[in-house]
Amino acid sequence: MPISAERFEDIPEDEDGRSPGTNAHEILSFLEANPEQAFTRSEIASETSVTEGSVGPTLVRLRERGRVDHRGRYWRISDHVRSIEAASNHAGQVAASHEDESMAYDEWHEYAVDPRDERE
Template sequence: MPISADQFDAIEEEKDAPTPGTNAHEVLSFLEANADSAFTQSEIVEATDIPRGSVGPTLVRLREAGRVDHRGTYWRVSDHEESLNAAANHASDVAASHEEEPLDYDEWQEHAVDPRETRE
């Protein structure tokens, strides 16, 4: 069954994010919620109710995607993943703050840099 161009574009935008309801999404959500800790596979099984035989392969795929780190028997959300989440949260907060405040065009214009003045 064909899909619309908008549906196709949405798939393209979400290609790196695990689909909600999947093992990868559940594991990553758990590790992100507990970013200050690292866990064994057994602890992840207990916390997420994902079958024991599925957690290991899921963690390996997430590690290959750069979303989790692994040392010894422990797993945690990667620093890269955390920095991406922090950047997205910051961008969202900034956008939300701009929605609450009306733009004062005159004030913005006072601080704007004229591109002709920056030429050497």
């Protein structure tokens, strides 16, 4: 059944497949758990609940979004995703190291806010 253009605009985007239960979520979770390895489509299918016929199209969409890298027959989590995770881990470590210290709001804000967010 078709929907109106207005209703279409109200549908939230899926945030790069991070919605639990989606093929993208299953594949990304598996690849993120194995960041130092690359896998073929059939290996990804055998390690996830995603059917082999759905793995390829899902990987192509994830590559277009910059979430995975592809070379030859192999796929892996992208370096971009890995660097974001490393930055998040570092931020968590910095926050934990300051946990016992009192911190003024301005000082905390300096650690917590991405300068790109200030432009919006």
